[in-house]
Amino acid sequence: MRKIYLVGFMGCGKSMIGRRLSYYLKLPYYDMDSEIVRQQGMSIPEIFEKYGEERFREIETEFLRTFRDERCIIATGGGVAMKEENRKIMRRTGLVFFLDATFHDIYSRIRHDQNRPIVQRSTREELEALYNSRRKSYKESAHINVLTEKRTVRQIVEYIGFQVTRLKGDSPKRS
Template sequence: MKKVYLVGYMGCGKSAIGKRLSFATKMPFYDMDNEIVKMTGLTIPQIFEMYGEEYFREMETSFLRSFRDESCIIATGGGVAARRENREIMRETGLVFFLNAPFRDIWRRISTDRNRPIVQRSTRNDLEKLFNERKPFYLQSAHFKVETENRSLRDIVDYIAFQIGRLKGTGR
């Protein structure tokens, strides 16, 4: 098996779960947004402001095409699954886990986050609409749907680690 991708809406727990999953599986962890920031020397808000969202989305696709050829865990950006090419790349190069969190939990986590350009320029209703628009893409990209509601980070990590271990021997 190569990569493990965590997909889902912003604030669903991809980074928090990815870090813990890395510890549990001894696989390196990368946060796609952080890697793009390192590559460009710009924050995500700066990239959006200077070059626009489409440019950022192209950077995500480029990242998926060319990022390290190693077994690792990648927390993707919240919009990465919206592109068909991205969904195909992830499904072909690894296992994809969709972290399905209810919007009310997500809203509680993201509503005051200044590092999310989309949150800063959108209303709660706009964000909930985007959440509902993206959900089918997460489902299309996922090998596994992971319900996060009323589950501890440890339970979620244990479940994902179990699935990774179960599939390691199948050549996935």
């Protein structure tokens, strides 16, 4: 099996699902934004401020190209799937799941988040327009679409685990 990528709009649950999936499948978990912060030695807002969004998007592509060659779970940043090159890298090197959450659910989670530069400089309407414009890219990047509305974290993790196992051809290693 290759990498498991979780894609979707900011606040859709990629990090939470990724951590839980890591325990469920007994695989290492990495949060792309956290890894970039560690590598760059500055926060995402600092990277945006110092270098701009375009450079940040280049850093994301470099991450996808060069990150460890191991079986693992990666929660991607919300804008990663916008770039065709990133979609191709993820589909070639792993299994991509789109966590498809409603905008209402997402907005209730992110609206006060100080660590999301795009949220801080955008209105609700602008964020919803961004959400709608990105959905096509998330769908294009994904091998499997995962509807999250009215599903518990456990149900989502078990569903993704089932799909990974089904496509790999064996059962999850649970204790």
